[in-house]
Amino acid sequence: MNREEFLKIIKINIDKNDYHLTLVNGGQHPEFSYSIGLTEKLGFELIIAGGYISIENNELIFRYIYNELVSGKTVDSEFYLSKNDGFYLGNVDTSWSKELMLGVYDYYNEDIIKAYQIIPKERTLDIPLMSEIKKADNPIWKWLDMDWNLNVSKNSYAITDIDSLKGKTITELTRWEDNVWEMFSGPGPDFQEEEIRIVSLGTILAIDPSLCKILKLKIGEGLWRENRNFDWQEW
Template sequence: MNNKEEFFQRIKNNIEKDNFHITVVQTSENPRFAYTIGNLEKLQFELILAGNENYLYKDLLKIFNSIVPKLTKNINPEEISVEIEGFGTFRFREVHKSWNEFMMLGVYDYYKIESFKAYQILPDNKHYTLDIPDMSIEWNADNIIWKWLDDRIEWKFEVPRDSQVVTEVQVLFGEKITEVTRWEENEWEGFTQNGEDVDKNNLRVVPIATLLGIDNSLEPILKLGIEKGIWREDENSEWNSWD
């Protein structure tokens, strides 16, 4: 059995056991996203949650497993919301098919279909992070955070394509990074406070393009040498070298 056959068998087993399968995709260029395979059979649509990296992997599984049992094919998801204790209240928005074609390839492959309906899972305002795309409108290459879904697009930054930043989850909600150090060719750390004071539970690894899409004042970090750092007093201040 080849890898593709094994993948399809795992999906089939999960659908038989749990009624659906969850695929989680993490790349170095785009925020993480997760989607279902198998709900087409019961609900006539699939679900996707994109970005929202404040939630951990295990949180994603909890969210999907809490939401799906509450849905039926007779319910319009856009007219309801689902509350999950500890995670907030979620609503749903129909996804433009252009996003399906980039992000939900497993559904196409498994069902051998040309199109299908999907809904984006959206959190309440308290849990809404800046890496979440509006998937109700057509995907386009102007979105610096999500444009890299199309691997034909030339990487425009003078750093490796797999460059990532270890940062705090608060940055995804809009808090500004005030100190940055580049440790490797493709690895940075960027914090809103003294790095020694950061709660390790709040750490996230974020693609560098995602951070630049959230805050373009971070562009100077692209010019940092290895083991060099910069800092600023606040978002309106100039960057200073640690040297």
């Protein structure tokens, strides 16, 4: 798809839905998504980085917050999809927007674009605070600036639980396919569907570097440990 065709699709989506939503599946880094087209309506764009659950959930969050903003809510408001599902908006430094929101800059052909980050009140470790200047050595997002150098596919991913993404120690894991691992902070069957997350392998290794041993596992092999102070045992 050339640039003209891409810009045409964006314009069609803006006319139809008030904005175009770009979803970027990073492979080695967390997924992120951002709007194009809100600048004329609100004076800024919106971005979600990390904390990804599903395409449907992602679109629902954008639409809900957009509707609230056009209905009169301000950027310093809190936004609740439900009682326990709240969000707020944070400023986005240009060091983040110019790297993650290329489509916005391309569409408007501007050097400065105002953007706000949609941040869950219950933030997981894969969600950066984009008001802070982006650092190239950010362990979770470093693959935006570095070439993948792990001895597995850069599209490898882990099926895990939300507590692990908040920093709770992973205690059991298994490699099921060449590029697929399961790893949980407790017995896997005990977790409900809404607690399960799928993240890039680069993300989970950055959150807990003690997991690096998993790269040597063969398909079907597993490990367990009591906690982070104990050595891994064969499953």
